[in-house]
Amino acid sequence: MTRRGRILLKTLVWGACLVPLALLAWRAWTGDLTANPIDFVTDTLGRWGMRMLLASLALTPLRLVLGIGWPLILRRLLGLFAFFYVSLHFLVWVVLDHFFAWAQMGADIVKRPYITVGVSALALLVLLAATSTSGMVKRLGARAWRRLHRIVYVAAVLGVLHFMWLAKVGRIEPYVYAAILAVLLGVRLAGAVRAFRVRRRGTRAGVTSESSSDNRPPRRSIVARTEIMGGPDMAPDHRTKGADAPLGLPRPPALGAVPGGARTHPRNPGRPSRARFVQGR
Amino acid sequence: MLIRQAPRFRWSEVTDERLYLNRRELIAGAAALALFPGRAEAGPPPPVSQLAALPAAPNPRYRHADSPTKIESATTYNNFYEFGVEKEDPARLAGTLKPRPWQVVVEGHVAKPGTFDIEELLRLAPLEERVYALRCVEAWSMVIPWIGYPLSALLKRVAPTGQAKFVEFQTLLDPEQFPAQKKGVFGFSMSGLDWPYVEGLRLDEAMHPLALLTVGMYGKVLPNQNGAPVRVVVPWKYGFKSAKSIVRIRLVSEQPQTAWAKAQPREYGFYSNVHPSVDHPRWSQATERRIGEFRRRQTLMFNGYADQVASLYAGMDLKKNY
Numbered sequence: 001m002t003r004r005g006r007i008l009l010k011t012l013v014w015g016a017c018l019v020p021l022a023l024l025a026w027r028a029w030t031g032d033l034t035a036n037p038i039d040f041v042t043d044t045l046g047r048w049g050m051r052m053l054l055a056s057l058a059l060t061p062l063r064l065v066l067g068i069g070w071p072l073i074l075r076r077l078l079g080l081f082a083f084f085y086v087s088l089h090f091l092v093w094v095v096l097d098h099f100f101a102w103a104q105m106g107a108d109i110v111k112r113p114y115i116t117v118g119v120s121a122l123a124l125l126v127l128l129a130a131t132s133t134s135g136m137v138k139r140l141g142a143r144a145w146r147r148l149h150r151i152v153y154v155a156a157v158l159g160v161l162h163f164m165w166l167a168k169v170g171r172i173e174p175y176v177y178a179a180i181l182a183v184l185l186g187v188r189l190a191g192a193v194r195a196f197r198v199r200r201r202g203t204r205a206g207v208t209s210e211s212s213s214d215n216r217p218p219r220r221s222i223v224a225r226t227e228i229m230g231g232p233d234m235a236p237d238h239r240t241k242g243a244d245a246p247l248g249l250p251r252p253p254a255l256g257a258v259p260g261g262a263r264t265h266p267r268n269p270g271r272p273s274r275a276r277f278v279q280g281r
Numbered sequence: 282m283l284i285r286q287a288p289r290f291r292w293s294e295v296t297d298e299r300l301y302l303n304r305r306e307l308i309a310g311a312a313a314l315a316l317f318p319g320r321a322e323a324g325p326p327p328p329v330s331q332l333a334a335l336p337a338a339p340n341p342r343y344r345h346a347d348s349p350t351k352i353e354s355a356t357t358y359n360n361f362y363e364f365g366v367e368k369e370d371p372a373r374l375a376g377t378l379k380p381r382p383w384q385v386v387v388e389g390h391v392a393k394p395g396t397f398d399i400e401e402l403l404r405l406a407p408l409e410e411r412v413y414a415l416r417c418v419e420a421w422s423m424v425i426p427w428i429g430y431p432l433s434a435l436l437k438r439v440a441p442t443g444q445a446k447f448v449e450f451q452t453l454l455d456p457e458q459f460p461a462q463k464k465g466v467f468g469f470s471m472s473g474l475d476w477p478y479v480e481g482l483r484l485d486e487a488m489h490p491l492a493l494l495t496v497g498m499y500g501k502v503l504p505n506q507n508g509a510p511v512r513v514v515v516p517w518k519y520g521f522k523s524a525k526s527i528v529r530i531r532l533v534s535e536q537p538q539t540a541w542a543k544a545q546p547r548e549y550g551f552y553s554n555v556h557p558s559v560d561h562p563r564w565s566q567a568t569e570r571r572i573g574e575f576r577r578r579q580t581l582m583f584n585g586y587a588d589q590v591a592s593l594y595a596g597m598d599l600k601k602n603y
């Protein structure tokens with residue numbers, strides 16, 4: 001994808017992510033927020049937070065299963081929008097629903113399991129959002145960053161639990177989300193298990209760097225992704241994509257810690273340069 | 282000063298012309314029914330503005346201090362699982378319910394069991410308007426001007442015997458009229474409830490003057506989405522205790538297996554009295570949102586009817602008997 005293509009795609013998705021909020025604003029303007037507006041707004045925001053979180057989590061499995069990698073450039077964007085909607089959901093609870101009745105909210109957080117897990121999920125999302133910048137990837141090191149960001153699955157599980165617990169009997173939606181999350185998590189686990197097996201086999205066979213690494217240039221999607229995302233997901237790609245990856249080897253160098261001093265992006269020093277790949281080969 | 286200004290008008294005074302108009306609608310309706318017999322309208326129920334007016338004298342003894350909830354809210358924000366689990370579902374789908382003709386069977390431990398036609402029920406006792414608070418177990422509330430008469434009037438008519446200890450209410454079972462009663466793919470109830478919907482009261486609760494056999498609201502007959510044509514309203518209990526669209530009333534000696542207590546026994550008990558310090562297992566019942574208001578209110582013991590009903594539960598542990 002060209003740079004212009006990426007910018008266009010991201011702009012479009014950015015706009016699309018704001019549509020639910022715009023619709024809410026429109027319904028508020030036309031007085032169409034049902035007889036219980038606060039509940040309706042809280043519900044709607046929470047739902048969209050959940051949907052966007054699942055969407056952001058679907059991108060890696062999409063690549064693993066179907067080999068479609070380009071949507072990965074949207075992962076951070078979707079993740080941050082999920083955080084945005086979940087934060088609004090929380091703010092509505094604090095401001096409109098309970099009007100800063102801290103004592104009651106505090107008691108609820110401790111006493112009501114669905115609120116406990118909801119607030120925990122939000123706390124995790126805050127952590128992830130705060131470390132979502134390319135600068136943080138660099139500071140933490142790609143490997144640690146990647147590990148940290150696996151927490152997103154914990155947050156998603158807590159989010160689904162939150163929804164299942166609060167929903168009344170007969171609501172199907174939370175179970176749909178639970179099923180989707182289970183599939184996504186299953187794909188990631190299967191990928192991890194497969195990668196682990198392949199790596200072990202590779203180690204036992206004593207494969208060396210030279211004999212296994214292919215010299216094909218990285219696929220375009222990876223280039224695009226690593227450039228935009230700061231490359232945190234690069235290594236899993238190599239590991240899980242099959243036996244042709246450089247397995248059982250020193251991991252591909254982490255971004256920001258590229259041996260030999262990777263050149264940085266000409267206009268954005270925090271951002272790794274595409275030249276790394278040339279050098280990496 | 283006790284000089285109370287008389288209301289500008291009474292519902293009973295405005296209704297005549299509407300009733301007159303309603304005759305025409307009835308004739309038109311009968312004609313339509315003749316052309317398309319037995320065909321229930323899928324989709325929204327008739328607009329509230331077109332419902333027949335129902336004359337009833339306001340009963341000042343039962344006039345809640347707060348002003349009534351907007352009729353638009355009371356008729357579009359409903360829990361009526363026979364139409365679906367979402368609160369918009371009843372107002373969207375209740376067109377399938379046909380509140381006429383309608384009969385209610387009253388049976389069980391009674392000396393004079395009987396089947397009452399809805400027209401007969403409407404004349405059984407003088408209709409009165411009572412403004413009650415309605416507290417939903419989901420922590421929201423409304424104030425609604427109901428029309429009806431004490432349930433005790435009907436119960437006395439059938440003369441319960443000494444064996445009658447409880448009263449069981451059954452809602453209509455008809456998947457053609459209640460779409461959500463249709464079985465799901467694997468034969469499971471989609472809503473998690475067993476049909477027909479069953480509710481119940483202890484006999485002394487049912488005989489309490491507050492328990493209202495209800496046939497109308499806001500000066501009109503009951504809208505489909507609010508439990509047409511006849512329901513009960515038990516204002517000191519959570520809303521789900523007030524069974525809607527009733528076809529059968531049984532006087533029994535054992536505590537009835539009620540729908541919600543059967544579906545989620547840990548969350549919904551038989552008594553389900555409004556009680557601010559007995560929480561729902563998942564949420565607090567200490568406060569509520571009055572529909573149409575911004576800030577939460579404190580929930581009152583027995584929904585504000587403590588002085589009238591507390592004696593029914595003297596010596597009972599209401600935390601255990603939730």
